[in-house]
Amino acid sequence: MILPRSFYFGDSRDVARNLLGQILVRETEEGVASGIIVETEAYLGTRDDAAHSYKGKTERVRALYGEKGTAYIYLIYGMYYCLNIASGPDGEPECVLIRALQPLEGMDIMARRRGTARFDNLCSGPGKLCQALAIDKSLYGADVTQKGPLYIVKGAAPEKIEATPRVGIDYAFHTKDALWRFIVAGNAFVSGAKKKRALQNSPQTIDENAKLL
């Protein structure tokens, strides 16, 4: 079941929390690649000085002014893409950044695209997951509430959620300390997971992998 557009309305921080446990699906000619969302961040538009849309409408963020459930994708540091989903109150240019996935389907495809065989290094970061799922600017503006190249289906709510400050936004004077990053507590696939724990808990099979959430 694909999550309906109404899922993305409301407080973007709630949407970010609710996205944990849901499943991001990417379909290409190579096949299907998917993963359970285990880490997100909320960006609250004009009331959040860490947000790209803080100063209002520019060409880059035009997708945030469309319908909720629209993909906002941007290039960072000239080499990696990051995926966001438009969310929040009607008319507000807010979104949720998808920061990490627990690989579910098409791990062979992801491993090839990423150039690594390590399970816990396939989708454990916003740039990594876009590379693993072949997400780039061509999907800018895609509707994730419709079956197509990129969509999100209903998964299972995680047991426990942790809230922390967002990553890489020290330049944000007002909101840098806000606890708007959400992760599935104890999950080994979040970004920056301790190497030690990842090594110890890294599952070896798809079934073990699915149980970890």
Add this chain to the structure above:
DNA sequence: ATGCAGATCGTCT
């Protein structure tokens, strides 16, 4: 285990 430099280019000032 931790730290730092380098890659690389679209977007905004």
Add this chain to the structure above:
DNA sequence: GACGATCTGCATC
């Protein structure tokens, strides 16, 4: 013209 909502590899301890 400067700077990232990042990641990797290499250096060092």
